[in-house]
Amino acid sequence: MAIHTILKMGDPRLLRAVRPVAEFNTEALRGLVVDMHDTMRAAHGAGLAAPQIGVDLQVVVFGSEVTNPRYPGRPLVPATVLINPVITPLGSEEELDWEGCLSVPGLRGRVPRWTRIRYTGFDLAGLPVDRTVEGFHARVVQHECDHLAGILYPMRMRDFTQFGFTEVLFPGMESNQDD
Ligand code: NI
Secondary structure, three states, X not given: OOOOOXXXXXXXXXXXXXXOOOOOOOHHHHHHHHHHHHHHHHOOOOXXXXXXXXXXXXXXXXXXXXXXXXXXXXXXXXXXXXXXXXXXXXXXXXXXXXXXXXXXOOEEEEEEEEOEEEEEEEOOOOOEEEEEEEHHHHHHHHHHHHHHOOOOHHHHOOOHHHEEEHXXXXXXXXXXXXX
C-alpha cells in the first residue's frame, strides 16, 4: 500500500493525453490500482486518474461503497476500476453542477456535463465494462476520463462567476482540509 502525492494544477503532467494500457492483469497494473485506491480514499476523493499521481496510463478509479464526505447527499457510485475508457454521450442534454478536484484543492466550480452517457472500457482483468448512467455517476466518469486527455474541470467551465473557494461557497460543509 502506498499513498502517493497528488499532482496539482500547473504541473504539466496533468496536461498530457496519456496512453492506453496494453497488458492486463499484470503485477504492475494491480499495484497501480491498489495505490490509486489508497490515494483516493486517503484524500476522500470521488475518483482519481492515473495522471494525477504522475502515471501516463489510461486508468481511472472512482466510486465507493460509502457516502463521500466531500460530496454529501450525492448518490452512491459503485466502486469501479476503468481502463482505456470510451465515453459516448446519449442525447444532447447537459446539466450544470458543482465539481471539485484533488488536483485543484480548495476550489469548486459549476461545470457543464452530458446528463446521460454510455461508457465502455476494461477492468483490471481485461474484462469489458459497459454501462449506461446519468446524473452524478455520469459526471464523475466524465471528470475522471477528462484527466486522461489532459483536461481539468476549469477548462470545461463557461461561467467563471461560478468558481470559488469551497470554504466561501459552502461554509461549514467541508471537514477535509485537503480540499
Ligand atoms: Ni479531478
